[in-house]
Amino acid sequence: MDWATEYPFPEGNSSMVFNKSIDNINQILATSFNMAPEHALEAEEYGCFTANCSPSEYVEFVLGPQTLPLYKAILITIIFGAVFITGVIGNLLVCIVIIRHSTMHTATNYYLFSLAVSDLLYLLFGLPTEIFLYWHQYPFLFGLTFCKIRAFISEACTYVSVFTIVAFSMERFLAICYPLYLYAMVGFKRAMRIITALWIISFLSAIPFGLLTDIQYLIYPLDNAPIAESAFCSMSPEVPNIIPIFELSFCVFFVIPMIIIILLYGRMGAKIRSRATLKLGVRHGTINQEARNSQKKKKTVIRMLAAVVVTFFVCWFPFHIQRLWYLYAKNIENFQDINEWLFSIAGFAYYVSCTINPIVYSVMSRRYRVAFKELLCGKPVGAYYNSGFARDCSSFREPTTATTNKRGYDRVQSVHVRSSHYDNANETASMSSNRVLIKKTYSLPLPK
Incomplete structure (x- = not known):
């Protein structure tokens, strides 16, 4: 069992690299100093009777070997390396695509850009160190400053992701x-x-x-001195007993956002289903195909954003549950086995959450698929306009109340591409038809 499965108070998730429970320390100390001669065999079960252990042996006994078995270290490096490369490339592509394509400068995409940036920071500050710690579990070599910064950035980026998802869901x-x-x-x-x-x-x-994360040390029982080679970056185990920091994090940054988002998407789904049963407009005696396409695109957007939300919470639920399981379930039978499984799942999902969003965009959004292809194939921006990319993007332009000539020009100009399938040049030249066309630039149907 990993040490952190019993002691999940690290900056980020770095504690997963330590073997054996810190909870055993008190039991070990009691065994070392209060062991009666007739219980000598009982001491042997611990594998290290303190009086006969050097500081380095004591550290290895409590924290496990300094380096994991080679096959485990290689396997974890391959898996986490793939997660890191996929996440960094995917989130960078999202950022570049949104920056380069003016048609994607919408409020929703700004939220997705914020989410991609937070995921990038999360991966860059967390995962390389995580992989290194599987090869060198202790002592922690990166210093107190990096220890605190990593704890701070990891937690902050988590909160940014939660707030961003709530914000664009509200949008x-x-x-x-x-x-x-x-x-x-x-x-x-x-x-x-x-x-x-x-x-x-x-x-x-x-x-x-x-502030609460620090470099922690094991105390050698014979002289009550900290053992320098045992240094690890973690939050003190007394903190959660004094401050309900993990309970607050679970409620404020998981439960409440999840309830809000479920309610929002429930209302949106009901609204879209009710509109789907009505005629969306009539043109020349037939159902307006333009309105149908707009409704279909809105459903695609909702599915994409809902998928982002679902994957986020699926990835983060094990992390919060494992924290609470450690705090409240120690007296439950099979606690350690369940905790080990929870910790393994949470540790993997912890970083996969930063990788999954670009995949969701690519699978569920045609706009992102086209933009990714354009970027990866080296074609200039706008190369896909003739294939319908501009028409697809223009239907998602954010409505604004700007009164400048530039904004008005953008709205009329963007719809000329779309309206070319329905209107001839004489119609689009008239002021009255322009007013009709401007209505079509909105990504949502105008109220009846």
Whole structure:
């Protein structure tokens, strides 16, 4: 069993590299000093009677071997290395695609950009060190400053991800259920203000983890001196008993957001289903195909965002449950076996959560698939416009109340590409038809 399965108080998840339970220390100390001669065989079960152990032997007895077995270290390195490479490349592609394509400069994509940046920080600060610690479990070699920064960044990026998912879920909820209210707000500026605020709140909320994380040492029982070679980066085990830090994290950054998002997507799903039963518009005596396409695209967006939310919570649920299991389930039968399984699942899902989002975008969004292909194949921006990329993207342009000529021009210009299938040049040249076309630039149907 990994040491951290019994002591999950690290910065990030670095404690998974330590073997054996820190809870055994008190039992070991009692055995070392209070062992009666007739219980000598009982001492042998611990494998190290303190009076006969050097400090290095005592550290290995408590924390396990300094290096994991070679086959385990190689296997973990391959798995986590694949997660790291996939996550970094995928999130970088998302960021580059959103930056390069002006048609993707929407409030929703700004939230996804924020999510990709937080995932990148999470991977870069956490996973390389995690892999190294499987090859060199102790002592911790990166110093107190890096220990605290890593704890702080890991927790802060987690909170950013939660808040971002809640924010763009609310954005889609307003777009589907209260379009007039959304139209009355300036989309881009509002999104930027919200994203800035959630990053600030997340970093402020993570400060306690950075302050309370420190370099910890085992104490050698014979002289009560810390053993330098046992250094590891972790939160003190007394902290969760004094401050309900993990309970608060679970409630504020998992339970409450999950309830909010379930309610939002439930309302959105009901709204879309109710609209699907109605005629979306009539043109020349037939059902308006444009309206049908718009409704279909909205359903695709909802499925993509819902998939992001589901995968996020599936990835993070084991992490929070394992923390609470350690705190409250120690007296349950088979505690250690269950904890070990929970910890293994949580440790893997902990980093996979940063990798899965770009995959979800690619699978469920045609816009992202086309943009990824354009970027990877080296074609210039706009090379796919003739294949329908511009028409697809223009249907998702965020509605705004900007009154500048530039914004008005953008809205008319973007719809000319779409309207070319339905209107001739004379129709689109008239002011009245332009007003109709401007209505079509909205990604949502106008209220009846």
